[in-house]
Amino acid sequence: MENLNPIENARLQLKSACELGDIDKKVYEILKNPQRVIEISIPVKMDDGSIKVFTGYRSCHSTAIGPSKGGVRFHPNVTMDEVKALSMWMSFKCGVMNLPYGGGKGGIEVDPSELSERELEELSRGYIRGIYKYLGDDIDIPAPDVNTNGKVMGWMLDEYIKLTGHHRPGVFTGKPISLGGSKGRTEATGLGVTYITRNICHKIGLKLSETSVILQGFGNVGSYTFKFLEDMGFKVIALLEWDKEIGEYALYNKNGISYEKLSKFKEQNDTLIDFEGANKINSEEFWSLKADILIPAALENSINEEIAEKLDVKVIVEGANGPVTSSADEILNDRGITIVPDILANSGGVTVSYYEWVQNKYGYYWSQEEVFSRLEPSMNEAFENIWKIKEEKNLTFRQATYVYSLIRISEAMKYRGWF
Numbered sequence: 001m002e003n004l005n006p007i008e009n010a011r012l013q014l015k016s017a018c019e020l021g022d023i024d025k026k027v028y029e030i031l032k033n034p035q036r037v038i039e040i041s042i043p044v045k046m047d048d049g050s051i052k053v054f055t056g057y058r059s060c061h062s063t064a065i066g067p068s069k070g071g072v073r074f075h076p077n078v079t080m081d082e083v084k085a086l087s088m089w090m091s092f093k094c095g096v097m098n099l100p101y102g103g104g105k106g107g108i109e110v111d112p113s114e115l116s117e118r119e120l121e122e123l124s125r126g127y128i129r130g131i132y133k134y135l136g137d138d139i140d141i142p143a144p145d146v147n148t149n150g151k152v153m154g155w156m157l158d159e160y161i162k163l164t165g166h167h168r169p170g171v172f173t174g175k176p177i178s179l180g181g182s183k184g185r186t187e188a189t190g191l192g193v194t195y196i197t198r199n200i201c202h203k204i205g206l207k208l209s210e211t212s213v214i215l216q217g218f219g220n221v222g223s224y225t226f227k228f229l230e231d232m233g234f235k236v237i238a239l240l241e242w243d244k245e246i247g248e249y250a251l252y253n254k255n256g257i258s259y260e261k262l263s264k265f266k267e268q269n270d271t272l273i274d275f276e277g278a279n280k281i282n283s284e285e286f287w288s289l290k291a292d293i294l295i296p297a298a299l300e301n302s303i304n305e306e307i308a309e310k311l312d313v314k315v316i317v318e319g320a321n322g323p324v325t326s327s328a329d330e331i332l333n334d335r336g337i338t339i340v341p342d343i344l345a346n347s348g349g350v351t352v353s354y355y356e357w358v359q360n361k362y363g364y365y366w367s368q369e370e371v372f373s374r375l376e377p378s379m380n381e382a383f384e385n386i387w388k389i390k391e392e393k394n395l396t397f398r399q400a401t402y403v404y405s406l407i408r409i410s411e412a413m414k415y416r417g418w419f
């Protein structure tokens with residue numbers, strides 16, 4: 001049986017990075033657990049007059065380099081172990097992009113589609129009442145993640161301001177523009193995934209206009225990735241989506257699916273199930289499709305051993321956090337499929353969160369062009385540096401990325417006298 005406990009997988013990655021990078025074992029001992037984890041109960045007055053109590057978490061993995069940074073997700077499968085693992089991945093992600101942050105992550109165990117707007121607002125505010133003493137633009141900085149967005153950040157910021165009396169917009173990122181959000185933040189993760197997909201194609205000699213992509217997920221990351229891939233000349237030939245009623249379903253068109261038609265259809269129907277511009281296939285067929293690139297942009301553990309055996313792609317670019325299980329990772333490495341890891345591929349989001357925080361500190365705001373013109377070279381630089389380590393040390397892309405980031409984090413820990 002595969003081990004799907006995310007914190008155990010995250011620890012294995014940390015351990016292997018310490019070994020491969022010849023990094024002091026004490027670093028592993030310090031980083032294998034988060035510095036702080038909070039669990040709270042959030043009572044919400046429901047619309048029908050009843051009270052429902054939800055469980056929320058916030059994990060601050062490391063503050064070696066700076067305040068902890070990372071999103072808050074609303075999902076029925078949120079657990080403390082998942083949040084801990086995701087916060088560790090955020091430490092690595094911030095290290096990869098040389099951001100002045102450590103890693104954090106939060107979540108509430110809830111299916112937000114079952115809540116009314118008012119209940120959701122109550123829940124978001126209750127979450128902040130439970131953890132606000134441990135938040136701050138120099139302590140721990142939340143942002144959107146799965147099923148949360150700018151609107152949720154707006155409620156959270158408002159609750160924070162009411163509780164503390166201080167208007168500190170930089171305590172949250174991914175805010176609406178009118179509340180101090182950054183231009184380009186919503187698009188940033190998908191755009192970054194696209195830059196990295198382009199870079200890996202250049203490295204392995206794939207011509208963009210002849211490169212086919214299959215994509216899992218059409219949420220914030222998946223939909224913008226789709227859009228920017230198409231803008232760059234790629235052909236997205238299949239999309240795997242999930243629906244509450246029917247579960248997984250996929251769309252396939254060997255000539256490419258049109259982003260414009262797809263997003264219009266989604267806007268009008270709130271689902272893609274009956275989209276006419278592609279054939280409907282099932283998830284098994286989706287995972288067996290022949291394509292150049294696969295981009296999983298849904299949840300962790302989507303690609304297990306069974307799927308890893310049947311994939312017919314050259315490269316996987318991880319748009320989601322932790323989409324490949326550790327056993328699937330081994331199989332894919334053996335099969336010679338290159339995996340560009342999440343902590344590099346999807347780091348565009350937190351990088352623009354950092355720009356948002358900088359703009360909040362200055363009280364001076366940038367154009368979208370300026371945001372993107374900073375994001376692209378900084379992602380290219382990380383990509384090139386990691387590629388070099390991968391080639392020099394003969395590592396997998398994932399191993400090289402972890403080593404690259406851990407060298408930075410461990411150096412900060414050393415200079416602070418932590419070991």
Ligand code: GLU
Binds near residue numbers: 146321347349
């Ligand atoms: N939730 C996003 C991630 O996993 C963004 C985090 C942030 O902007 O702080 O990278």
